[in-house]
Amino acid sequence: RRVLDANDIMADRNRQRFQAEQVFVLNMMSSPGSGKTTTLQKTLARLMPEIRCAVIVGDICTTNDADRLAASGAPVVQINTDEFGGDCHLAAHVIEKALGGLDLSAIDLLIVENIGNLVCPAEFDIGEDARVVVLSVTEGEDKPAKYPLMFRECDVALLNKIDLLPYLDFDRQLAIDTLGEIHPHMPIFEISAKTEAGFEPWLAWIRDAVRAKL
Amino acid sequence: RRVLDANDIMADRNRQRFQAEQVFVLNMMSSPGSGKTTTLQKTLARLMPEIRCAVIVGDICTTNDADRLAASGAPVVQINTDEFGGDCHLAAHVIEKALGGLDLSAIDLLIVENIGNLVCPAEFDIGEDARVVVLSVTEGEDKPAKYPLMFRECDVALLNKIDLLPYLDFDRQLAIDTLGEIHPHMPIFEISAKTEAGFEPWLAWIRDAVRAKL
Numbered sequence: 276r277r278v279l280d281a282n283d284i285m286a287d288r289n290r291q292r293f294q295a296e297q298v299f300v301l302n303m304m305s306s307p308g309s310g311k312t313t314t315l316q317k318t319l320a321r322l323m324p325e326i327r328c329a330v331i332v333g334d335i336c337t338t339n340d341a342d343r344l345a346a347s348g349a350p351v352v353q354i355n356t357d358e359f360g361g362d363c364h365l366a367a368h369v370i371e372k373a374l375g376g377l378d379l380s381a382i383d384l385l386i387v388e389n390i391g392n393l394v395c396p397a398e399f400d401i402g403e404d405a406r407v408v409v410l411s412v413t414e415g416e417d418k419p420a421k422y423p424l425m426f427r428e429c430d431v432a433l434l435n436k437i438d439l440l441p442y443l444d445f446d447r448q449l450a451i452d453t454l455g456e457i458h459p460h461m462p463i464f465e466i467s468a469k470t471e472a473g474f475e476p477w478l479a480w481i482r483d484a485v486r487a488k489l
Numbered sequence: 490r491r492v493l494d495a496n497d498i499m500a501d502r503n504r505q506r507f508q509a510e511q512v513f514v515l516n517m518m519s520s521p522g523s524g525k526t527t528t529l530q531k532t533l534a535r536l537m538p539e540i541r542c543a544v545i546v547g548d549i550c551t552t553n554d555a556d557r558l559a560a561s562g563a564p565v566v567q568i569n570t571d572e573f574g575g576d577c578h579l580a581a582h583v584i585e586k587a588l589g590g591l592d593l594s595a596i597d598l599l600i601v602e603n604i605g606n607l608v609c610p611a612e613f614d615i616g617e618d619a620r621v622v623v624l625s626v627t628e629g630e631d632k633p634a635k636y637p638l639m640f641r642e643c644d645v646a647l648l649n650k651i652d653l654l655p656y657l658d659f660d661r662q663l664a665i666d667t668l669g670e671i672h673p674h675m676p677i678f679e680i681s682a683k684t685e686a687g688f689e690p691w692l693a694w695i696r697d698a699v700r701a702k703l
């Protein structure tokens with residue numbers, strides 16, 4: 276895994292910089308369309324201005340997500356991987372480059388919205404303090420069993436779009452049990468990014484994590 | 490792109506074999522949980538025994554999908570990529586290996602359910618005759634714009650889970666218009682794998698495609 280070694284070195288460099296600047300960095304991953312951006316829009320609106328937030332958002336192309344997030348007032352940097360080969364994940368060196376667009380001394384919380392992909396992003400350390408995986412209940416309860424690396428490598432899981440549960444055949448208990456087998460004691464927050472149901476425990480987890488680093 | 494060259498050679502070998510055995514091969518791709526397996530369960534039930542079907546299904550791990558599909562009576566081969574590195578896509582050589590488990594002389598239609606990933610699988614020719622991308626309306630109307638390669642490289646799009654439209658803010662016209670920009674004249678079938686709404690035109694497309702090859 277030569278490629279990952281070079282990435283690990285750069286990730287550690289990023290991590291040292293975040294430590295020196297006292298910035299808590301959260302790497303957010305999921306399948307395409309699980310609700311990362313929608314969750315971030317609502318999260319930023321609830322955390323700011325108490326917590327000084329910024330976002331780096333990765334996509335193959337378009338600035339759709341950055342435009343949506345910029346409306347929060349937080350500084351946002353968009354990375355488009357189609358400009359350098361169409362990578363399906365964010366690696367540490369592209370995060371390092373994106374930092375050039377941010378003033379880390381004015382930030383408490385940097386959230387990286389990774390590219391929608393439930394496989395490769397989990398393999399790349401970018402220097403983050405914690406990782407959160409978003410699983411939409413519309414995707415089915417079997418995703419943790421079928422894509423275990425992502426759920427093993429993340430620190431927190433958000434079970435999103437719970438407002439749709441009345442219209443789905445989603446087996447919530449099986450999803451929770453499977454997550455528990457793959458990653459014992461992983462905190463799971465059941466939320467709706469649309470209605471903001473379940474947001475308080477998720478926001479409390481972020482506030483605690485940011486405070487612990489500052 | 491050294492890796493893809495070796496893959497293209499193997500894909501052509503597969504394609505020649507499928508031609509000699511008169512098997513129409515369909516490569517089905519999507520994000521995780523868009524409804525590939527559910528769509529296939531309903532599709533196989535409607536096409537068999539008139540059309541002799543078989544399936545190769547790829548996942549990182551578990552045999553969940555193969556078990557669900559085997560109930561149709563069609564021969565099913567499960568590929569688990571965690572046995573050889575956890576690849577996020579199916580390449581031509583693993584399809585070639587999986588063919589060892591099938592009697593191609595007894596098959597008219599071979600469907601390959603690829604690994605849930607809206608990026609990498611579109612880059613790997615496996616020797617198929619056609620490709621179909623499944624987009625769930627729960628993922629949002631912006632996926633074609635944000636993940637254009639997949640939608641450009643596929644021959645048909647299935648807009649799935651339309652039974653959920655009454656509960657979503659999905660902009661159907663924007664999704665259709667964006668698909669038209671990225672891939673002019675791409676056939677788009679709006680379906681529900683749950684209720685089988687919209688299935689007839691999709692089944693007719695398959696029957697015509699299989700008949701054209703035999």
Ligand SMILES: Nc1nc2c(ncn2[C@@H]2O[C@H](COP(=O)(O)OP(=O)(O)OP(=O)(O)O)[C@@H](O)[C@H]2O)c(=O)[nH]1
Nearest residue numbers: 307308309310311312313391436467468469628629
């Ligand atoms: N009903 C419902 N819809 C949601 C919720 N969260 C997001 N959505 C919808 O899901 C679709 C995708 O949401 P996004 O926030 O763009 O998803 P994403 O994970 O950022 O997508 P990518 O960045 O492309 O991977 C949009 O149509 C949203 O309106 C939710 O909690 N409930």
Ligand SMILES: Nc1nc2c(ncn2[C@@H]2O[C@H](COP(=O)(O)OP(=O)(O)OP(=O)(O)O)[C@@H](O)[C@H]2O)c(=O)[nH]1
Nearest residue numbers: 414415521522523524525526527605650681682683
């Ligand atoms: N409401 C509704 N749910 C659907 C439909 N199609 C699939 N589902 C649900 O969506 C979830 C995922 O469906 P699957 O068929 O397993 O999806 P998949 O694309 O094969 O998933 P992977 O193989 O893991 O990528 C399950 O909970 C299904 O019940 C549909 O048309 N309508």
Ligand SMILES: [Mg+2]
Nearest residue numbers: 311312340388
């Ligand atoms: Mg997004």
Ligand SMILES: [Mg+2]
Nearest residue numbers: 525526554602
């Ligand atoms: Mg499946």
